Amino acid sequence: xxxxxxxxxxxxxxxxxxxxxxxxxxxxxxxxxxxxxxxxxxxxxxxxxxxxxxxxxxxxxxxxxxxxxxxxxxxxxxxxxxxxxxxxxxxxxxxxxxxxxxxxxxxxxxxxxxxxxxxxxxxxxxxxxxxxxxxxxxxxxxxxxxxxxxxxxxxxxxxxxxxxxxxxxxxxxxxxxxxxxxxxxxxxxxxxxxxxxxxxxxxxxxxxxxxxxxxxxxxxxxxxxxxxxxxxxxxxxxxxxxxxxxxxxxxxxxxxxxxxxxxxxxxxxxxxxxxxxxxxxxxxxxxxxxxxxxxxxxxxxxxxxxxxxxxx
Amino acid sequence: xxxxxxxxxxxxxxxxxxxxxxxxxxxxxxxxxxxxxxxxxxxxxxxxxxxxxxxxxxxxxxxxxxxxxxxxxxxxxxxxxxxxxxxxxxxxxxxxxxxxxxxxxxxxxxxxxxxxxxxxxxxxxxxxxxxxxxxxxxxxxxxxxxxxxxxxxxxxxxxxxxxxxxxxxxxxxxxxxxxxxxxxxxxxxxxxxxxxxxxxxxxxxxxxxxxxxxxxxxxxxxxxxxxxxxxxxxxxxxxxxxxxxxxxxxxxxxxxxxxxxxxxxxxxxxxxxxxxxxxxxxxxxxxxxxxxxxxxxxxxxxxxxxxxxxxx
Numbered sequence: 001x002x003x004x005x006x007x008x009x010x011x012x013x014x015x016x017x018x019x020x021x022x023x024x025x026x027x028x029x030x031x032x033x034x035x036x037x038x039x040x041x042x043x044x045x046x047x048x049x050x051x052x053x054x055x056x057x058x059x060x061x062x063x064x065x066x067x068x069x070x071x072x073x074x075x076x077x078x079x080x081x082x083x084x085x086x087x088x089x090x091x092x093x094x095x096x097x098x099x100x101x102x103x104x105x106x107x108x109x110x111x112x113x114x115x116x117x118x119x120x121x122x123x124x125x126x127x128x129x130x131x132x133x134x135x136x137x138x139x140x141x142x143x144x145x146x147x148x149x150x151x152x153x154x155x156x157x158x159x160x161x162x163x164x165x166x167x168x169x170x171x172x173x174x175x176x177x178x179x180x181x182x183x184x185x186x187x188x189x190x191x192x193x194x195x196x197x198x199x200x201x202x203x204x205x206x207x208x209x210x211x212x213x214x215x216x217x218x219x220x221x222x223x224x225x226x227x228x229x230x231x232x233x234x235x236x237x238x239x240x241x242x243x244x245x246x247x248x249x250x251x252x253x254x255x256x257x258x259x260x261x262x263x264x265x266x267x268x269x270x271x272x273x274x275x276x277x278x279x280x281x282x283x284x285x286x287x288x289x290x291x292x293x294x295x296x297x298x299x300x301x302x303x304x305x306x307x308x309x310x311x312x
Numbered sequence: 313x314x315x316x317x318x319x320x321x322x323x324x325x326x327x328x329x330x331x332x333x334x335x336x337x338x339x340x341x342x343x344x345x346x347x348x349x350x351x352x353x354x355x356x357x358x359x360x361x362x363x364x365x366x367x368x369x370x371x372x373x374x375x376x377x378x379x380x381x382x383x384x385x386x387x388x389x390x391x392x393x394x395x396x397x398x399x400x401x402x403x404x405x406x407x408x409x410x411x412x413x414x415x416x417x418x419x420x421x422x423x424x425x426x427x428x429x430x431x432x433x434x435x436x437x438x439x440x441x442x443x444x445x446x447x448x449x450x451x452x453x454x455x456x457x458x459x460x461x462x463x464x465x466x467x468x469x470x471x472x473x474x475x476x477x478x479x480x481x482x483x484x485x486x487x488x489x490x491x492x493x494x495x496x497x498x499x500x501x502x503x504x505x506x507x508x509x510x511x512x513x514x515x516x517x518x519x520x521x522x523x524x525x526x527x528x529x530x531x532x533x534x535x536x537x538x539x540x541x542x543x544x545x546x547x548x549x550x551x552x553x554x555x556x557x558x559x560x561x562x563x564x565x566x567x568x569x570x571x572x573x574x575x576x577x578x579x580x581x582x583x584x585x586x587x588x589x590x591x592x593x594x595x596x597x598x599x600x601x602x603x604x605x606x607x608x609x610x611x612x613x614x615x616x617x618x619x620x621x622x623x624x
Contacts, residue, residue: 006406006434013419015428020395029430031395033345041430043397043445047437083332083343085355087399087443094313099321107325116327118341118353122318125359126439131399133355133445 022143025224027076027209030141040136042073045087048128056174059098061186062130063105069211070134071113071190072254076209077143078199079136081115081192086132089125106132113192140199142258147206147225149287151259154268154279156191159214160242163250168241181241184253191256194275203268204258213249217257219291219304225259230292230299231283259285334455337536339388339521342453352448354385357399360440368486371410373498374442375417381523382446383425383502384566388521389455390511391448393427393504398444401437418444425504452511454570459518459537461599463571466580466591468503471526472554475562480553493553496565503568506587515580516570525561529569531603531616537571542604542611543595571597 001009007025014023021038022030028040046052046066057065067084074081086106107117115134165185168177191209198204206225210217214236222229238247260268272279286292293300313321319337326335333350334342340352358364358378369377379396386393398418419429427446477497480489503521510516518537520529526548534541550559572580584591595606605612 001406001408003434009406009408009411010415010432013415013429014431017428020428020430023430026431029395029397031430039447041395041397041445041447043399043431043443044433045399045401045435045443047401047435049438050436083341083353085341085353085445087355087357089357089359089441094318094321096313096321103322103325116329116332117325118332118335118343119326119338119355120322121356121443122315123357123359124362125441126361127437129401129437129441131355131357131433131443133353133397135351135353135447 022141025220026144027073028079028136030077036139038138038141040074040077040079040138040141042070043131043133044069044073045129045131056169057186058101060101060105063102064109064187066130066132067106067109068188068190068254070132071109071115071192072209072211074134074136075191075195075256076207077138077141078195078204078207079138079141080196081110081113081134081136083116083118084110084132084134086117086120086130088120088122089127089129090122091124091126091128094122113190138199140202142199142204142207144206144208144221144224147221147227147259147285148261149227149285151205151261151285152265152281153218153229153231153283153285154258154260155210155214155237155282156194156256156279158237158239159210159253159255160246160250161185161239162188162252163246164239164242167246178241180239184239188252188254190254194256197271198258201267201271203260203264203271205261207256207258210253210255210257212251214257215248215291215302215304221257221259222289222291225285226289228286228289228291229283230286230294233293233295235280235282237280334453337532338456339385340391340448342389348451350450350453352386352389352391352450352453354382355443355445356381356385357441357443368481369498370413372413372417375414376421376499378442378444379418379421380500380502380566382444383421383427383504384521384523386446386448387503387507387568388519389450389453390507390516390519391450391453392508393422393425393446393448395428395430396422396444396446398429398432398442400432400434401439401441402434403436403438403440406434425502450511452514454511454516454519456518456520456533456536459533459539459571459597460573461539461597463517463573463597464577464593465530465541465543465595465597466570466572467522467526467549467594468506468568468591470549470551471522471565471567472558472562473497473551474500474564475558476551476554479558490553492551496551500564500566502566506568509583510570513579513583515572515576515583517573519568519570522565522567522569524563526569527560527603527614527616533569533571534601534603537597538601540598540601540603541595542598542606545605545607547592547594549592
């Protein structure tokens with residue numbers, strides 16, 4: 001089955017009830033512990049030759065990326081990451097030459113956000129794979145559901161450079177690839193601080209992290225919120241070395257994509273000032289359940305295109 | 313490095329603090345949520361050709377085994393399992409013919425113990441692997457640490473048949489292997505109900521599940537409790553088709569191994585009656601930090617021998 005069919009199929013096995021208030025179609029499962037306390041629970045794996053190649057990924061990079069891909073799921077719900085378990089599958093005996101940089105990168109990336117590794121499982125495996133399971137907490141989870149017509153669509157930083165890396169590495173050696181492009185793909189940063197602040201101030205009506213591409217992740221917000229969207233092409237922030245196509249459909253950006261009511265725009269501006277950064281207003285939610293790309297005076301109806309994890 | 317060196321190495325990256333009251337040398341990380349509420353957090357992976365072979369493991373078996381290996385870690389601490397995330401790595405597109413039995417087995421085994429699958433990650437992979445991350449809760453965690461000299465050592469059921477399976481399958485076809493041996497290896501049962509009751513009644517001074525072999529797992533209890541043990545060979549319950557060696561050093565039994573003070577033996581007897589089953593009193597904790605096997609009138613000093621996950 002395709003990834004879409006699989007996600008639909010999985011739903012019959014995944015529970016939502018009065019405790020598990022959200023598990024389907026979300027970045028994390030959301031479990032209500034008490035009136036104002038929710039556990040967030042997520043897991044993400046990286047597999048050699050599928051998600052990374054050691055020809056261009058160092059063990060340090062792998063540690064950063066594993067931490068970020070999981071932390072980003074917690075960020076997407078406005079949570080505070082807390083405790084993580086590592087599963088490490090290795091085809092060869094563990095050796096300090098490679099385990100040191102991996103563990104240093106993993107735990108230092110987690111610690112930046114006060115997150116602690118508390119255990120795990122280590123197994124022999126024909127290939128390298130790493131899996132993290134991460135628990136977070138929040139008082140106010142932000143869901144994909146919640147975007148309303150008229151809300152503005154924001155993205156937290158320029159897009160596409162992570163995807164540009166995969167294009168450039170086909171033709172160039174690692175040392176000839178611009179630093180920002182390497183960083184974007186190999187050592188991405190999760191938006192934990194922003195997610196937490198949006199949750200605390202209740203500024204976002206919906207949120208997701210861009211892991212599979214702007215269009216497909218915005219489409220997920222729209223599906224859950226039962227709305228549509230128009231995107232303003234000239235407002236989409238494109239990474240310096242990325243193409244528009246990469247900004248729209250490239251994956252692994254780990255930027256936050258969120259929607260904000262007009263009345264909260266001023267507060268968001270203040271938050272940007274506080275963080276000394278910009279957020280990018282790239283479009284608007286519409287009632288009609290379709291997607292439009294506004295190119296100057298043209299309005300194109302588009303279909304989301306993104307990464308299917310089972311596509312060949 | 314060997315598994316022992318690796319576990320020692322890992323310690324510098326794994327945190328214990330006022331919230332994470334236990335993470336090193338335990339079946340689960342133990343996180344204190346409030347005075348009487350602890351989260352238990354564990355993960356366990358199964359990898360094709362390392363932990364199982366499809367020549368004798370069905371997808372249904374795999375689902376049961378993944379659930380049990382994780383549930384058993386919660387049982388070992390006296391916990392109630394609650395919520396699980398599945399990571400599925402598959403080399404081929406997902407197809408109902410195999411995903412149905414796997415998901416049915418996994419979720420029905422979890423549900424037997426009121427545990428719910430709440431999400432996960434699905435990835436392409438050059439080989440099959442499955443990983444579960446599981447959260448449990450308890451009011452009274454039972455640790456490996458806590459065994460005292462004079463305590464009696466108990467095991468919850470006969471040992472060695474899971475290991476006997478691996479011997480028999482070398483020579484026989486699956487259909488010629490006795491049913492109890494197949495069950496023990498392919499569809500083991502976690503001791504959740506027993507673990508919970510031992511925790512509730514505060515009957516066990518220490519506990520572990522036998523995943524790597526009786527001797528090595530008892531050795532772990534002794535190391536953490538800073539004690540030694542004597543085992544009574546003729547009291548060790550050996551599965552019908554297992555050898556003594558398999559009962560002592562075979563893995564994946566998922567029985568509980570626990571220590572009980574003399575004053576609580578009567579209560580344990582009542583618990584056995586309530587459950588309509590036997591527990592097996594197999595030895596005693598001693599102050600001297602050594603291991604002895606009592607064979608009739610002989611007393612042999614022994615060394616634990618068990619499964620090293622990196623041994624070739």
